Amino acid sequence: MARRVAVCVVGAGAAGLCAARQLAARPDVFTFRVYEQADGVGGTWVYTEDIGTDSDGLPVHSSMYENLRTNILQEIMGFPDFPFPEAEGTSYPKHDVVLKYLEDYAEHFDLKKHVSFRTVVKAVRPAGGPSSRTWAVTVYSGESRSEETQEFDAVLVCNGHYSTPFWPDVAGLESFEGAVLHSHDYRRPQDFAGQRVVLLGAAASGRDIALDLARHAREVLLCHRGAPLRSELPANVLQLSAISEATPTGFVLEDGSAVHADAIVFCTGYRYTFPFLSPQCGVFVRGRRVRPLYKHVVNIKMPSLGFIGIPFIVVPFPLFHCQVAFFLKSLMDPSILPSTEEMYEDERRDFQKRLDLGFPPRYAHKMAQLQWDYNDELADAAGIERLHSVFRELYEVNSYQMMNFLAEYKNKCYTETYKDKVNYS
Known part of the structure; x- marks a missing residue:
């Protein structure tokens, strides 16, 4: 009998649990261990009122806010082999429902026994230098307060990319006398009652937080460079041009106008960070692009190092399913x-494809409509069943509703319409 392949999984959020589920399904081929710095599963879906650092002195991982609801239908959000329960009232549940789903997923497949909780991955490096075929993984246990190093045949990085804020440079920001925070640290709209709040950025988090704040803030100024949102917005949410510089009492915008503000929330996204990877791993991040990766998953230099969840603007859990299988x-x-x-040539063509579509270089991992062919390609290579066409169908319905009816689309429920197509169990 051939020796089994030992795999290290970094993180027990949705991606890490997906990896654990598929690894556990092949005990004849794999042994594995999942390392998770928190004391439970769920990753970014674990809501906490803490900001800054947690009780162990680690940076708070979650970017959930109190009223957050998914912006993807739960009918297509789940893993293909473990769908969400039928929706009740709306197809867009709150974060606690998603966390419960992930906890049920871990329970159903008996995954927690494979997870070392309160354990931080401190270092990953080739065990015997750049030509090594194995990996030395050093972890720190919060329980025993000790470090240990173990050797693995492969490493699967599932640490997420919605925890380390990206802060753009704003001239004079240090002079602004109001509150300054990133959406990562936003928790409750009541904290801004009666205030005029500037949001910088109108992607998913900017749009959702604008609607959340509108119920309590006096005025919400949604500042961005993109085309005006097509959807009707609450009367106290205004779209303005992006920020040029800060003043003590507000901001000067790129169109030359000036606005007074009591606070600013940077809804400017997140950075890919892998502080535990040694330079010898051969992976680097430049301008929100992780390289060199084949199919956004495999480290081209050392293919036994993989990454799950790098792409964005996707239906995440089904994509994780395909990536892990691949x-x-x-x-x-x-x-x-x-x-x-x-593999290098494929990476180059993939990047060029996005440039040809008009994506800026920082969108090297953006998927959107590209995700369906991508998922099919991974599934075919892995020898698994492709995602059902309902995933794409509902995603397109979801996108249309979001763009045109932003303030009310999350009140819809699609369970009855698509019940026969989604394999509820």
Whole structure:
């Protein structure tokens, strides 16, 4: 009997649990351990009122706020082999429902026994240098307050990318006398009651937080460079141009106008960070692009190091399902990967495709409509069933409703309409 492949999984959020579920399904092939710095599963879906650092002195991982609801239908949000329960009232549940789903997923597949909780991955490095085929993983246990290093054949990085805020430079921001925070630290709209609040950025978090604040703030100024949102917005939410510089009492905008503000929330996204990866791992981040990755998953230089969840503007859990299956298949059958030169060329073509579509370079991992062919390609390579066409169908319905009816689309329920197409169990 061949020796089993030992795999280290970093993180027990949705991506890490997906990895654990598929690894546990092949005990004849894999042994594995999941390391999670928190004391439970769920990753970013674990809501906490803490900001800054947690009780162990670690940076708070979650970016959930009190009233957050998903912006993706739960009918297509779940893993293909473990769908959400039928929706009650709305197809867009709050964060606590998603956390319960992930906890039920871990319970159903008996995954917690594979997780070392309150354990921080401190370092990942090739065990014997750049040409090594194994990995030395050093972890710190909060329970025993000690470090240990173990050797693995492969490492799967599932640490998420919605926890380390991206802060753009704003001239004079230090002079602004109001509150300054990133959406990562936003928790409750009541904290801004009666205030005029500037939001910088009108992507998903900017739009959702604007609606959340509108119920309590005097005025919400949604500042961004994009085309005006098509949807009707609450009367006290105004769209303005992006910020040029700060003043003690407000901001000067790029169109030359000036606004007074009591607070600013940076809804400017997050950075990819892998502080535990040594330089010898050969992976680097430049301008929100992680390189060198084949299919946004496999480290081209050292293919036994993989990443789950790098792409954005996706239906995440089903995408994780396809990515994990693809990576594990590459460990079992390395022949599904082309040569190193071909993988680099594929990465180049993939990046060029996005440039040709008008994406800026920082959107190297943006998917949107590209996700469906991508998921199919991974599923075919892994030898698993492709996602049902209902995923794309409902995603397109979701996108249309979001763009045109932002303030009310989350009140809809699609369970009855699509019940026959979604495999509820």
